[in-house]
Amino acid sequence: MRFHVRILPVLMALILLPACDSNDDGVVCTTEARPAITVTVTIDSGETPEDGIYEATVTDGDFRDTQPVVNGNASLAHERAGTYRVAVTTTQGQPVWHQDDVRVTRDECHVETVELTALVEPQ
Numbered sequence: 815m816r817f818h819v820r821i822l823p824v825l826m827a828l829i830l831l832p833a834c835d836s837n838d839d840g841v842v843c844t845t846e847a848r849p850a851i852t853v854t855v856t857i858d859s860g861e862t863p864e865d866g867i868y869e870a871t872v873t874d875g876d877f878r879d880t881q882p883v884v885n886g887n888a889s890l891a892h893e894r895a896g897t898y899r900v901a902v903t904t905t906q907g908q909p910v911w912h913q914d915d916v917r918v919t920r921d922e923c924h925v926e927t928v929e930l931t932a933l934v935e936p937q
Contacts, residue, residue, distance in 0.1 A: 849889035851929075852889050852930070853900060855883045863934070865882070865884050865885065868883040872899070872916075877896065897917050900914075910932075911934050
């Protein structure tokens with residue numbers, strides 16, 4: 815039984831190793847895709863909106879990404895730095911919130927996620 819306990823950390827390290835990448839500076843980067851922007855939608859009463867009521871959209875020039883708001887959250891523009899217009903609309907297209915000039919940068923591995931909160935009125 816002791817053999818299994820000792821070998822488990824080694825096996826876990828071998829499993830996780832392919833999920834990382836190293837650059838010339840020795841920085842180890844993960845291969846996960848991180849969102850450039852996350853939007854948390856909150857109704858002005860403090861409640862989380864029901865799924866299927868809102869969607870979030872980011873635009874940067876010709877680039878556009880739209881995601882449904884699920885459990886009050888949307889994650890957009892994975893691994894894409896840029897300067898965005900972020901908008902929340904109802905699923906019928908009615909604008910309810912926006913923010914312009916949201917700048918997303920990146921470090922040596924990933925984008926630096928910008929977290930926004932959109933306070934909206936109940937629909």
